[in-house]
Amino acid sequence: MNLKKSPIVILIFSLFLALSACASSSTAPDKPSTTPTITATPTITLAPTPLPTQPLAEPSTFTLTHLDVGQGDAALIACDGHYMLIDGGDTGCSNQMYSYLKRNGISYLDIVVASHAHVDHVGGLSGALNYAKAGLVLCPVTEYDTDAFCDFAKYAGKNGPGISVPKKGDIYALGSASITVLGLNAGEGNDSSIILSVTYQDRVFLFTGDAEREAEQAVLADCPELLAAYGLKVGHHGSADATTYPFLREIMPKIAVISCGAGNPYGHPTDNTLSRLRDAEVTVYRTDLHGDITIAFDGSEWSVTTQKSASEEDIFTPGEDFNFVPDTGDNSDDVTRGDGGDNGNEDSGNTAGMDYIANKNTKKFHYPGCNSVKKMKESNKKFFYDVTRDYMIEQGYDPCGNCDP
Ligand SMILES: [Zn+2]
């Protein structure tokens, strides 16, 4: 039907008014008429032109905050009154995410991205989605067998439309910024991460989740021309297998943000990654040293602000590898590591690649981000890497009731 034929439109509208009048003798159209009684009428809700949410006079603004969530990732982007959250830190960060959004009056997130299913990325999204409603929730998978993921999926459905898996090349608007999905599901575990770019004016920010070599190679083969970026969220908390030279050479970022926990037992960020960033003359920020890191455009100029300051020397000092964690125990058995690398053994079940810290005394095991771990005596800690939950239970450990590993 051609709506330009205005007589038809007028006819339909008149018919509708007539029907409205028949349905209730006291209703009135939304324009003044001879009928004196004005009561609520459904015609109002049918007005076809919603007003723009942003007054046009407002200058366009952009804020990207890398939140300090300990060993995990979380970044909030605000653009022209629209919001996007990429990851939410570990389960222990749920309260932090909830209160952060509440404090800042952010009750609607246009887009929520879980870069991949690991707990240090989806854990805190439950808290975020418990406070804020979401217009779109993206993740490379819709199912993953951990309590943290099930919680995330539950809130994604309760306060949003449920999880959707984006496609390579998808583009979304966030105010005047645009989000482009460059790759996802290039491999298992970390390499399933969604790699996306956020473009605002002439600046591009690249987010890689925990993508490592395999995912980097896939996106390099697919769309190297789309990788150039001003800002890089460094992959996998600065692990050695991420941010490879060929990848970094295409991006050539001016600034890079490493999201990792102070004193994390994985040695993040590693010397290799820091050296590559230093060679590429990138200004590096670290959440473990700087706290929250905010990159913003206020309508006239750009700024980078951090919660805490850190010396150049500290920034380029790598994390201490968990293999060298001082150990007061009897032998090297206190560090247990599977041999399947960061993504775990093929046969080690759904939680392979998870890392746990157990208390030798209480025989409980926790996610590294759990509050109980912060209070635990160093001498009571036992580190496990690339083992499954079942393995921990077989070893006689009970899952912590708080972080629920
Ligand atoms: Zn991670």
Ligand SMILES: [Zn+2]
């Ligand atoms: Zn991961």
